[in-house]
Amino acid sequence: MDHQTQNAFRALADPTRRDIVRILAGQDMTIAQLTDRFDMTRAAVKKHLTVLSDGGLISVEARGRERINRLEPAGMTPVLDWLSYFDRFWDDRLAHLKDAIERKRHD
Amino acid sequence: MDHQTQNAFRALADPTRRDIVRILAGQDMTIAQLTDRFDMTRAAVKKHLTVLSDGGLISVEARGRERINRLEPAGMTPVLDWLSYFDRFWDDRLAHLKDAIERKRHD
DNA sequence: TTATTAAGATACCATTTGGTATCATGTCAA
DNA sequence: TTGACATGATACCAAATGGTATCTTAATAA
Numbered sequence: 466m467d468h469q470t471q472n473a474f475r476a477l478a479d480p481t482r483r484d485i486v487r488i489l490a491g492q493d494m495t496i497a498q499l500t501d502r503f504d505m506t507r508a509a510v511k512k513h514l515t516v517l518s519d520g521g522l523i524s525v526e527a528r529g530r531e532r533i534n535r536l537e538p539a540g541m542t543p544v545l546d547w548l549s550y551f552d553r554f555w556d557d558r559l560a561h562l563k564d565a566i567e568r569k570r571h572d
Numbered sequence: 573m574d575h576q577t578q579n580a581f582r583a584l585a586d587p588t589r590r591d592i593v594r595i596l597a598g599q600d601m602t603i604a605q606l607t608d609r610f611d612m613t614r615a616a617v618k619k620h621l622t623v624l625s626d627g628g629l630i631s632v633e634a635r636g637r638e639r640i641n642r643l644e645p646a647g648m649t650p651v652l653d654w655l656s657y658f659d660r661f662w663d664d665r666l667a668h669l670k671d672a673i674e675r676k677r678h679d
Numbered sequence: 680t681t682a683t684t685a686a687g688a689t690a691c692c693a694t695t696t697g698g699t700a701t702c703a704t705g706t707c708a709a
Numbered sequence: 710t711t712g713a714c715a716t717g718a719t720a721c722c723a724a725a726t727g728g729t730a731t732c733t734t735a736a737t738a739a
Contacts, residue, residue, distance in 0.1 A: 471587055474581075474584050474585050474590070475585050477581055477584075477585070478581050478582050478584070478585035480578055483581070483654065487657060490657070490658060538658070541655075541658070544655075545655075547590065548648075548651075548652075550594060550597070551597060551645070551648070
């Protein structure tokens with residue numbers, strides 16, 4: 466039912482994609498730049514980027530013939546929301562991280 | 573490299589498994605009890621439980637001919653650790669949830 | 680203009696995944 | 710003891726997944 470949650474969790478399920486997320490947390494990158502960091506073809510990296518985009522975790526900005534891939538912190542929200550459910554059992558502070566992301570979003 | 577992290581993320585990638593985690597957060601259950609909650613065979617549920625167990629998210633206690641499936645909050649730690657990486661960028665409070673789980677572990 | 684470069688699209692392949700059906704094993708109760 | 714019940718195990722299947730190779734398109738640079 467909740468596609469965003471499913472797509473986000475699915476996006477994070479692959480180690481290559483989690484690495485991409487970390488790399489993009491450091492700096493925006495084109496597909497070619499990202500491909501340099503991995504031992505696979507550009508087409509494979511592109512597929513991962515599509516999955517990450519479906520999960521709302523990255524956005525893509527066209528600049529000339531390049532595509533700048535940028536991390537979308539807000540895309541993590543469905544994941545944190547899901548984790549928050551357990552928050553009720555264990556602790557109530559995950560909400561604060563969500564708030565932080567929300568603030569970041571409006572910078 | 574980090575199998576625990578990979579297995580935990582993989583375990584959470586499926587909606588049925590996330591539902592199982594939520595259900596077990598409410599109360600421990602046998603496979604038969606869990607199967608009642610889903611529109612699939614016991615064998616399918618059992619497979620999901622194996623994946624969850626591989627991810628360290630549940631433990632199983634044999635009691636007579638039954639197997640009691642129990643949520644393992646500590647199994648979520650690798651996931652929260654990974655998310656904590658972004659904490660450095662956005663906020664520093666996810667660590668508190670991790671602490672809470674750690675405390676719960678020693679109850 | 681023309682060659683090069685960055686990326687998109689598609690077809691294809693092997694493996695994994697999520698499911699079923701079926702059979703075997705161990706435990707409880709009459 | 711014997712039958713019923715809870716689970717384990719295995720073989721099998723269709724679809725999804727992660728990857729490659731290849732072709733096309735669009736933008737930049739010489």
